[in-house]
Amino acid sequence: MTEQAMVRIEDLHKSFGALEVLKGVDLEVARGEVVVILGPSGSGKSTMLRCVNRLEEPTSGRIFIENDEVTDHKTNINHIRARVGMVFQSFNLFPHLTAKSNVMLALRKVKKISKEEAEQIALEGLARVGLDDKADVYPIMLSGGQQQRVAIARALAMDPHVMLFDEVTSALDPELVREVLDVMKGLAKGGMTMLVVTHEMGFARDVASRAVFMDEGVIQEQGTPEEVFDNPQNERTKDFLGHIR
Amino acid sequence: MEGIIEYLESIKFVHLFMSPTIIWQSLPLLWKGFQAAAALLIVGYLLSLPAGLTAAFMKMSRNPIVRIPATFYIDFIRGTPLLVQILVIYFGFPLLMPGWREFATGPIGQISVAGIDMSQFVRAIAALVINSGAYLAEIFRAGIQSISKGQLEAARSLGMTTMQAMTYVIIPQTVRRILPTMMSEFILLFKDTALFFAVGIFELTLQARTIQARTFNMSPYIGAAGFYLMLTLPLGRLVAYLEAKLAVSETGREPENRQERKRRKAARAKEASA
Ligand SMILES: Nc1ncnc2c1ncn2[C@@H]1O[C@H](COP(=O)(O)OP(=O)(O)O)[C@@H](O)[C@H]1O
Ligand SMILES: [Mg+2]
Numbered sequence: 001m002t003e004q005a006m007v008r009i010e011d012l013h014k015s016f017g018a019l020e021v022l023k024g025v026d027l028e029v030a031r032g033e034v035v036v037i038l039g040p041s042g043s044g045k046s047t048m049l050r051c052v053n054r055l056e057e058p059t060s061g062r063i064f065i066e067n068d069e070v071t072d073h074k075t076n077i078n079h080i081r082a083r084v085g086m087v088f089q090s091f092n093l094f095p096h097l098t099a100k101s102n103v104m105l106a107l108r109k110v111k112k113i114s115k116e117e118a119e120q121i122a123l124e125g126l127a128r129v130g131l132d133d134k135a136d137v138y139p140i141m142l143s144g145g146q147q148q149r150v151a152i153a154r155a156l157a158m159d160p161h162v163m164l165f166d167e168v169t170s171a172l173d174p175e176l177v178r179e180v181l182d183v184m185k186g187l188a189k190g191g192m193t194m195l196v197v198t199h200e201m202g203f204a205r206d207v208a209s210r211a212v213f214m215d216e217g218v219i220q221e222q223g224t225p226e227e228v229f230d231n232p233q234n235e236r237t238k239d240f241l242g243h244i245r
Numbered sequence: 246m247e248g249i250i251e252y253l254e255s256i257k258f259v260h261l262f263m264s265p266t267i268i269w270q271s272l273p274l275l276w277k278g279f280q281a282a283a284a285l286l287i288v289g290y291l292l293s294l295p296a297g298l299t300a301a302f303m304k305m306s307r308n309p310i311v312r313i314p315a316t317f318y319i320d321f322i323r324g325t326p327l328l329v330q331i332l333v334i335y336f337g338f339p340l341l342m343p344g345w346r347e348f349a350t351g352p353i354g355q356i357s358v359a360g361i362d363m364s365q366f367v368r369a370i371a372a373l374v375i376n377s378g379a380y381l382a383e384i385f386r387a388g389i390q391s392i393s394k395g396q397l398e399a400a401r402s403l404g405m406t407t408m409q410a411m412t413y414v415i416i417p418q419t420v421r422r423i424l425p426t427m428m429s430e431f432i433l434l435f436k437d438t439a440l441f442f443a444v445g446i447f448e449l450t451l452q453a454r455t456i457q458a459r460t461f462n463m464s465p466y467i468g469a470a471g472f473y474l475m476l477t478l479p480l481g482r483l484v485a486y487l488e489a490k491l492a493v494s495e496t497g498r499e500p501e502n503r504q505e506r507k508r509r510k511a512a513r514a515k516e517a518s519a
Contacts, residue, residue: 053402055398055401055402078404078405078406079404080404081401081402081403081404082403082404084402085402086399086402088395088398088399090393090395092393092395092396092398092399093399094396094399094400094414094418095418096417096418096421105403105413105414106400106403106404106405109405109409109413110403110404110405110409151399154403155402155403158403158404
């Protein structure tokens, strides 16, 4: 066997009641790979990402993170989640905590790290996203871009092996998108394994090792960003790219 | 001073409803009644908090065996008069409890809590907790559900257990948001203690009623009203203040009028210095 995959999704199905959203998704992501996922709204991108850390319960199929089967109910999902960072479209910072405390909370309560050490990790993490001067500020006083960078720092502080990004720049004003993408590019170049749902083509071309096009609950086409964007084979992909350009 | 009082007492309406002399003479008994009401309020409310929280989580459960009894309890209590609940619980309690007579007439049953016999006090507290627990349950549930689902997901995605997410993320936000409503419930409960006059507990209202019956004068009730207001007025102000503060923390802006006032003040200061 070659090097073990970071994330392996096998024949993933997910239904909400009668609505079948994922109809058999297979995807393998190697360590250090940056996979960009795109597709029309409602095609199941978020659902797939949320199945990876089991925020959604898959209907059938198996998912592995490194050696652990996420979908096996005997695995402690909280241990896996601590290794899988996730960043959301709507930031979801804890509004009653300062930026620093947002980053510290899970370090203290999940990893049981001492207060001093957690504080140091938090300050380093905030510095890494360029916000060390905002450590004691509450989320409401931060711009959307700054909030999203804190959210990234919060996820990174847990020292994750893989990061999931779900349209993290979609809720941002255009002038704030770049500061967040720059942080993500830095991460990608630093070797982080990333699954990124985004329509930012520039970002994809710059750092993605692979682009995956999803529609109707399955992966329709995948390849290098150049292959998928410049020379799509699938009719749906062509149609979709025609629309967003 | 005496002249003023004499003059006031000579006005029939004032004498019947606001007689300074009778109110003054009622004060010691009204004060006792106030203490009894406050004891019922504080013990009752404190015990209602865990009761309400439990009922709220039960009602939010996906398991119908847990959810349905909680829903039934909350609807039943909120849909019936407190006076009826008090009568049922106060007189039903002894029928249900084995060994009640021994307890009530025994040394513990005779202990006085702020002037109320323990055997009366526990029954009154049971009624208050059962009643207020249902209202608080709805306040808690609505508060918890008003916190966006993303908060729980963010906490869970960081590896927190549901319990940790509730303790460190959801509940602190909920409490801040519902604090004014919780305090309003506290004020309501205080006024509700007046209903215990119906079962012969010497709280504020029954004290006033006893004096009124003796003097054929309404003034003791007005005196009692003063005691109720002593607590409800400042607390009401505090609720309004908290609500305004909450609006600031939720929107990041001060309410318009305060902002406006500050701006005008700053402008005036500038003018003066120029
Ligand atoms: N919790 C849910 N309950 C019911 N339907 C859902 C739920 N989450 C997502 N869906 C539906 O699943 C489909 C795919 O949603 P999603 O994965 O969010 O798509 P995408 O992220 O690609 O826009 C949509 O039709 C959406 O309405
Ligand atoms: Mg989505």
